[in-house]
Amino acid sequence: MKINLNNLRDTEKLGKIIAKCIEKGAVICLNGDLGVGKTSLTQFIAKEFGVKEYIVSPTFTIIKEYNGKFPFYHMDVYRINSEDDMYDLGYDEYIYSEGVTVIEWSRLIEGILPQERVNIEIKRIDDDKREVNIEGKGMFYERLVKELKKYENTVN
Ligand SMILES: Nc1ncnc2c1ncn2[C@@H]1O[C@H](COP(=O)(O)OP(=O)(O)OP(=O)(O)O)[C@@H](O)[C@H]1O
Ligand SMILES: [Mg+2]
Numbered sequence: 515m516k517i518n519l520n521n522l523r524d525t526e527k528l529g530k531i532i533a534k535c536i537e538k539g540a541v542i543c544l545n546g547d548l549g550v551g552k553t554s555l556t557q558f559i560a561k562e563f564g565v566k567e568y569i570v571s572p573t574f575t576i577i578k579e580y581n582g583k584f585p586f587y588h589m590d591v592y593r594i595n596s597e598d599d600m601y602d603l604g605y606d607e608y609i610y611s612e613g614v615t616v617i618e619w620s621r622l623i624e625g626i627l628p629q630e631r632v633n634i635e636i637k638r639i640d641d642d643k644r645e646v647n648i649e650g651k652g653m654f655y656e657r658l659v660k661e662l663k664k665y666e667n668t669v670n
Contacts, residue, residue: 515659517666519644525551528646529558531665532632535658536563538584538612541628543620546636551644552618553590555636559616560586571618577603585613592619597626632658 519525532542532555542559544552553571560569563582571590580586587608594600600623608615609628620627630652637645648662649655 515648515662517646517648517662518639519646521642522554525555525644526558527665528662529555530562531661532658533559533562535654535661536583536614537654537657538614539610540614540654541609541631542614542616543627543631543633544616544618544636545621545634547638550636550638552636555634556588556616556618560588563614577605577608579613582614585611587613587615588618589615590618591622594622597623600626630654 517528519528536559544555546552553569557569560580560582563586565580565582565586567580569578569580569588574593576591576594577587577589580588589608591600605626617623617627620633630650632648632650632652632655635647637647639645648658650658
């Protein structure tokens with residue numbers, strides 16, 4: 515489904531809805547151009563999910579762990595050279611754990627993403643506006659779509 519965000523506050527609302535729907539083992543894939551708002555959305559999701567620490571872009575570390583309601587893993591695979599490198603970093607253990615995983619630039623590791631996941635593509639419309647496309651598979655995705663439809667009905 516497609517969602518229009520008019521400003522950062524709307525992105526925060528989206529982050530809250532996502533956090534509310536998260537289930538154990540959820541995988542959230544974020545794509546979109548440099549500086550479009552992937553980390554911002556991650557920060558809002560994490561905050562609502564109970565992560566007390568402020569999330570910064572983990573570009574040089576690739577994977578960072580935080581504690582929320584349950585473990586919260588933030589990956590930024592922009593600088594990864596190959597899917598094999600991900601396994602060397604313990605990718606499997608993160609992805610198939612009970613924690614939540616958010617992956618920025620997930621399309622670069624398309625071949626090793628789990629089937630059940632939520633894909634979020636963010637497009638820049640202008641300085642503040644974003645168009646967000648959400649697709650996915652699995653229980654978490656189904657729940658998210660239901661909540662987002664409710665949200666749409668309240669703003670439109
Ligand atoms: N509606 C919006 N949603 C998200 N970010 C917005 C919005 N409006 C403005 N911004 C600004 O856009 C910037 C997004 O930066 P951010 O680091 O989140 O991008 P990114 O996609 O993670 O970049 P990178 O590809 O480098 O990781 C922030 O400065 C944020 O304040
Ligand atoms: Mg980022």
